[in-house]
Amino acid sequence: MIMQVVEHKHHFSHLYKPVFTTKARYIHIWGGRAAGRSHFGTSYFLFQITQPGYFRGVFLRHVFSDIRDSxxxxxxxxxxxxxxxxxxxxINESKMTILYKPTGNTIISKGFRKSSGNRSAKLKSLAGITHxxxxxxxxxxxxxxxxxDDSIRTDKIENIQVIFLYNPPSKNHWLIKRFYNLVDTGILDETGKxxxxxxxxxxxxxxxxxxxxxxxxxxxxxxxxxxxKYQSYGDPESIFYNEEMYYVDVxxxxxxxxxxxIYRGWKPVSLEFFRNLPYPSYYGIDFGYSDDPVxxxxxKSHNKRNFWHEVVYEPGLTNPALADLMRVRGVPLGADxxxxxxxxKSIQELKDLGFYRxxxxxxxxxxxxxxIKQVSAMENYITEGSANLWSENEEYKWKLDQNGEPTNEPVDKNNHAKDAGRYAITTKKQLKRKKKIKVAKTSDSVEAPKASADKSKLDWL
Known part of the structure; x- marks a missing residue:
């Protein structure tokens, strides 16, 4: 096999040699940039399609059209x-299919999505696929x-191969949780952490x-x-120094x-601490639909500091079920x-169900x-048990440009709890601002009451 690879000018790195002999169904080829993963993957498919044995391959990406330029x-x-x-x-350019005439072996192209929207593609015609x-x-x-994975089946070969190519996702990604254990690198930052x-x-x-x-x-x-250039990303003295790019991309x-x-530097507080804060609670709701959670x-807010606590984060709730759950979890009917x-319509229904404010x-x-700017300009704290809030805090991100750099457009994903809190904080601030303007216009010097414990055990705030 290896001699045949050389004869046909498939110069594979020794690193990928196990792919040719493994009996594993799932092959993960991942890591830093410029490692030649896509080059290997397409070379491997060229090798396989030209073999005398049966081969049916699939090029697959999240969006079908993205395959064309990759x-x-x-x-x-x-x-x-x-x-x-x-x-x-x-080679069929429109369908992005490849036929090797001497053997009839083929490669087709598929996407999980038809376009960059949420419309799923139907992954049919996968019976008989080998790679x-x-x-x-x-x-x-x-x-x-x-x-x-459930749709791939064939009795033509003994070992089907599903090859995953990817750069390092975050520690919360399903690929990491499902296939890996994480350990510290042993590297300390300038503070010793x-x-x-x-x-x-x-x-x-x-x-x-x-x-x-x-x-x-x-x-x-x-x-x-x-x-x-890659090495300069890890050099604090270089103008190209970029810690995240060095450790992740390189x-x-x-x-x-x-x-x-989008959000960094948020700190944990205990639920007991949150409950003892002498500031009034107010709430935000982001309504879910289908698989998305409500x-x-x-x-609680004070002195440009926000304290967040997750009350509900569940998919598939009707508004009456949501109202019941909010009551059970302590949301007062008169809460803001x-x-x-x-x-x-959902707002009106919750109002009819008793949440009159x-x-x-x-x-x-x-x-x-x-x-996002309003929230980011303040210090933010999350209760330790608010698991989904913490997860979104790490996963809610800006879209990246073609160079992998963040844009100013957020990805509409991993943001349900963040949106709910943002609705509450920004609307509350706007209402306060409008109230101040109204007071100023009427020359009314009414001063809002202050919480009784402003200068006691919360001096650090």
Missing amino acids: LFADFKDRLEESDFNGADFE VLIEEADENTEGDVNKL PIPYYRAIPKTNPDVLVIHSTYRDNIRNLNEKTIK CGLVPEGARGR AVIEI IYADSAEP IKEADKGPDSVLFG
Whole structure:
């Protein structure tokens, strides 16, 4: 087999040799950038499609159209670099399929989504598939990947291979939780604390082959300037110094939170501490639908500090069920509640069910960016048991540009609890501002009452 690879100019790195002999169904090839993963994946598919044995391959990405400029284009590059006769291949540019005429072996292209929206693609025609190559595998949900896995079946070969290509996702990602244990790197920051990045150790599973790679494993194919640039990301004296990029993109470590995360530096407080804060509670609601959860967040605010507590975070709740759960979990019927104004019927229904002070959240133009700036300008604390709030705090992120740098457009995902709290905080601030303007216009010097414990045991606030 290896001799045949050489004869056809498939120059595979020794790092990927186990892929040819493994009996594992799942193959994870991941790590830092410039490790040659996509190059290997498309070279491997070119090798397989030209073998005399039965082969049916699939190029797969989250969005179908993204395959055109990635795996499909890469495969054509591998073909051009090889010594195969191009006339032996029938390539359909519109459907992104490849037929090797001498054997009838084929590669098709599929996406989990038809477009960048939420519309799912129907992954049919996968019976008889022998190999799947998933690029940017971390873009897909565990549910989508499980459905794909369940649809792949064939009796033509003994070992089906599902190959995952991806860069390091955060520690909360399903790929990490399902396949790895995390350990500290042993590296300390300038304050003597462990850096917030981890080494991923594969869990013992004979059905999974893991190959972790970085640019160092592909260094013979990189020029000196590229290598120096990667190394400069980890040099505090360099103008290119970027800790996250160095540890994640270069070293292939697993970060604490998502790349481009929106909120950082939030601190934990105990539920007891939160309950004892002498400031009035108010609430925000982000209504869920289908699989998305309804999020109800309790907020206490004082001196440009917000304290967050997760009350409800559950999918599939009707409004009557939500009202019952809010009552059970201590939300007073007379509480100030600010809910997503996109759901006026739900707001009215909760009002009819007894929460008579519920109001629509103040959502003007650019309200999302405005609200994120408002929240980020304040100090924020989360109760220790608010698991979903903490998870969203690490996963809610900005969209990344083509260079992997954050934009100013948030990804509409992992944000249900964050949106609920944002509705409450920004609307409350707007109402206070409007009240001050009204007071000023009437020359009324009414001063709002202060909490009784402002200068007692909470001096640190």
